[in-house]
Amino acid sequence: MNQKKGDETKASSSPVVSTRVFEGIVKEGIKAIPERFLEKLDNVDIVIEDEPTLYQLRKLRVSENSLIFGLYEGIPQTKRGNYGQVLPDKITIFKKPIEKIARSEKEIQEIVKNTVWHEIAHHFGMDEKRVREAEVKRKKT
DSSP states (O other), X not given: OEEEGGGOOOOSSOOOOOHHHHHHHHHHHHHTSOHXXXXXXXXXXXXXXXXXXXXXXHHHTOOTTEEEOEEEESOOGGGOSSOOSOOOEEEEEEHHHHHHHOSSHHHHHHHHXXXXXXXXXXXXXXXXXXXXXXXHHHHHO
16 A cells, blocks of 8 residues: 655644554454454465565655555465465555554554555455455445
8 A cells, every 4th residue: 555745634743653552553453354364364474664665665666755554575365376385475564654644543543454454455366456446345334
């Protein structure tokens, strides 16, 4: 998930939470995923970093000014053929961009929950267009 820095509409002060609190928020975001999907996660780690690296931004072909909330790196389940003896896929949740755009801790929780869902959808093989369409449907329910 990403957003241009110039697109943000927020109050002048951004909430900042400790790493420990943010880890708890990410764990809650994971718990919000329906159990039937959590059971099917396969060989994937979910990690927290402050910000994406320059390498990650270049790989995504986005500017250094983009706010990236999360990133899925790996082989989606739908593209795994002869799959074995590989490092785990990685979902990274980026703390500082989320804090920068959020207006409250509650909004941090909502952004994290949506970002975790978004990146797990990529793990299951959904491309960006399908994920965005599913997000629209999901928000209507």
